Amino acid sequence: MSLNAPLAQEDGISVFDAGYYESPDGYAKDIELDPENGSRYIRHAKYLQKIGRTKEGLANAEKAVKLLPQSVDAWTCLAKAQHASLLAFYQFPKLTCPLAVWSISRKHRLLQETTVLKTESAPKPPDVRPPWERAGSILEGLKHTTINTTTSASVIYFAHRTFNQAAEVICEGDADQWKMLPYPPGLHTPALHGILEGIMRDPRCFQDRPDIDLTDMLYAQSLMELEATDGWDSDCSLDQVQRELRDRVREKGWHSVKPALRCSIQDWILFGFQVHQIEDHNPVNGLKFYKKAIAMIDFVRKTWPDVPAGDRGVVCENSFLFPLKRLALRAYLDPKHSNRSSDKHLTELEGFASTLVKEAEAELAGLDQRGIASPEGLSYWIYPIAEGYAALAWVHCRRGDRLQLPSPHFIDAFDKYLRAAVKLDEDEEYHAYFLCLAIDSMWRGGVPLKLILPSCERVRGAAPKMRKIWENSRLSATRDARILQVLEFEDEYKRKIKMGEASPEDVAVPKNWASASENDDEVIV
Template identity: 25%
Template sequence: MSSNDLKSQGNALFSAKKFKEAGKKYTEAIEAGDEAADPKGLAVLYANRAACRLSLKRPMDAKTDAKKATQLDPTYAKAFARLATSQDALGIYSDSKESWQRALDALPKFDLTPAEETQKAQYQAGLTAATAEVGKIKNTPIVGTHAIMVQGQGRMPWDHAAAILSRLRVAPTNIDQLQSSAWVIHAAYEEFMGGVSKMNELHIDPITDQMRGISGVRSCCTYIEFSNLTYPTQAIVDLTNGIMRDSRVIHFTDNEFISKYNKQMMLEVSVHKPWTEAGPEVVIREALARQRDQGWNSVRPSISCTVRAWIMRAVMDAGLRQRRHDVAVEFLKRTLDVLRSLRETWILVPALDRGVVFDKTFLFGIQHLYIDSLMKFYTSNPSPEILEDLDKESDLLIREVDEELRQPRSQEPVDPGFISSFYIYPRGQAYAMKGFSYNKRAGLKRDRELSRKAAMEYLKAADSFPQDDEYHSWFLNVALGNMFQARSFTLRELLDVMKRIRLSAPKAKDIWEHSSLSASGLWGILEGVGDQEKQLRDMLVQGTFTMDSCVAAEGL
């Protein structure tokens, strides 16, 4: 079948809103076409497939297709518009601003048809919106823990953890001490700051312009030699390892953090040759080809750099500057897509060959970040589809962690926080996300049984964290709220949870007094639970309730 016939079939499917099927037809048409003989015809096919992928909410792959279309035909206005649309979806507003302008420039200057007038209005609106977003980003203070860190020097969770661990390392006396959250946040901080230290070693201002096409360098796995100087190339590895151990470690160490990070990424891209401009589909295809043609030593660092850059992009957009949780969801989902697909293909390949990013623990770290981003995305943009994805990924994470924990363990010693960071905490977060999902559905349906299920999931989440982790007390508190909403828990059960909060909160405050969650009023809320407990115990003494009474919040 000819490329034109396949294109016509794709157009019909697109008109019928069968975007997945239409995309497959456009792919067949691209494969049947001749780029050398008909570049403009191929540009239309790539732009059409980009439209399918935008409709399927795959902006990374859409961006790749639209970019290809603009390269094949630099006069094709729709291709630039679709490139701009995908860039908007990914929060790349400085690029989308340029693409919208290119789309406008590609339209005729005079005697526009009605369709072209409509396009012009759409493109101008896109340009205006992108320009506004660029200005907003420039004028928005960076969001993060930097301000807290400046005011709380020496009092951050990792500082308290270091002091606690100096005692625990000498003589840990019980399992609670070995499971302390101090081990987790301290190890996360050590990894994160290892990355920061490497970024601080990098002084490439005089050679920044040369880094884009760097050649004639000697490199090893951790350093690159250029102009008789050596520069670290594993900073992004350390940063992402720390973030996946515990994302609460993220903070700006100085006002030049982003500038240093960008220079570091430029260096690592030049060395490791990741797929910086490609979507997941291209990454998977080209990674397989590169491994086949160049071997593991070539492809392993390329894949690692690619997925770690995506993780950092998710973190930057969601937590440090723009609060773009939709962008974080997209980058983390595509990271999982790439790693899951390649891991399945390379399932029999030794772990040392394919690399640590294919280890289950690494995947659990990403899944942990992903479900957290899904939850935050739902909070700002509630939709049943997001909640369904959250349920699916949370159930999958719990099941996979449980399966891994049933496997025989290696006898090699690991730091006490490792199991918590990559198994127990992710599973605990997954329980919390199931509780969140039940809670939101309970609110929509006014269903007390769903509130009961939410409470039970939050209790499991709380039990996944040590008593000295703020999440333990917080999830107990959220469970308590759902218990009151359910109206099916006895006073005995309510008081038990309140007592657990009362006993655990001071332990958690010893480490987490200055955290993002505490800045939201955590300790005041938990003190309020103490007041509530006293009120209930007084009412019990007065005979208002018995231990077997089911109590609602309105009854207090």
């Protein structure tokens, strides 16, 4: 962006709202200032396509490819410009049918406008919409009712909306553009903050972009913000950061340090998330960066306990810390963690989860019911508590497995999984899933049918509600296999009790039930 372009001066306003590029002349002036900068031709081409000047847009895209022959963004821009030119040449009529999503996968998303011949014999196409799209339809319907209830639809909808809006901002720009912004101290774009907020509201909101490498864009954006605020990147040791932070606070005060601290912690968390769940799928390294962020927050809170929360920033508040610890729990429990069943790991996980549950439950008691029921209350307190209980249950199961006999550990696991389930709404997929794991714990603990079957009924009642939102999710295969196992067990033994072939006092497990080690699938995905 040209240094002459006016900036949006308020924190949190996207630079794309600043108005400088609301006419082609703004882009043209940028190109005149630096005619060999291919990124400027890309931006100019995108805007010309947007306003219908397809021929000029194509010319700018072709120039961008000549200047940046290795740029994926340049070639993508050229492809779109060529497509727009073909549409203009043939003057295809615009279809008026609604957008239909026919295929969604991690690396590819096909969106097409199509007409569907509606006949009585035509089968209804499967609803392959992701959870956030289904959630949006549900929330729209609730607007016209007087129902006062919480729902997991609000959690995933607002998480994905926050994430996606920030992703759009990042993917519309490029590293050169961001680095040229003459930010005053403390001013930052909302982009990375929005990405992180979406993930911390609900990690399931993360969605790859089929048109661009979002992880590369996040990396470039992170470097820009760290440089602008003089922050510490993920390679800096914790000791170095803590030492330098003390010096800066003493010399310059919290006003100048706050942006650097926020950007640094934000960078570490996003780097840990990318290492854990996107690129390397390495929970050990991901957990290392989550722990680093947690340790830094604890250091700040203990070193400067009397500094007002507004001066230290939101990253030091529990509404930030609890969802961060939720991300760490997922890394602790990931089946790819090389040491997750070791005594040391189990003891560490148990202490970590116990502290999270205790602190979040204590703070929850002081919140009003309206705040708890809000999407923020669910994301920042309820879900971390639920997953903390589930982590404690998993620890009890691992310890019970080692005894090779019905163990009190499995009763404790049942109790913790049940606590996890009831914290969540019935339409949340983890509600049904945690109930299934609670039932599995009772099978392992040798509990009689009279205590197991009521929980099976709860799974049967929750499953249809959950599928309205979570039919298509990363957990669906594992979750649905568990639900099917529970419901088949319930049908079989209710029938046997009715026929006199079994008694409510009997102890039974499903047919072909796996051993403890074989049945140890992912608790939290």
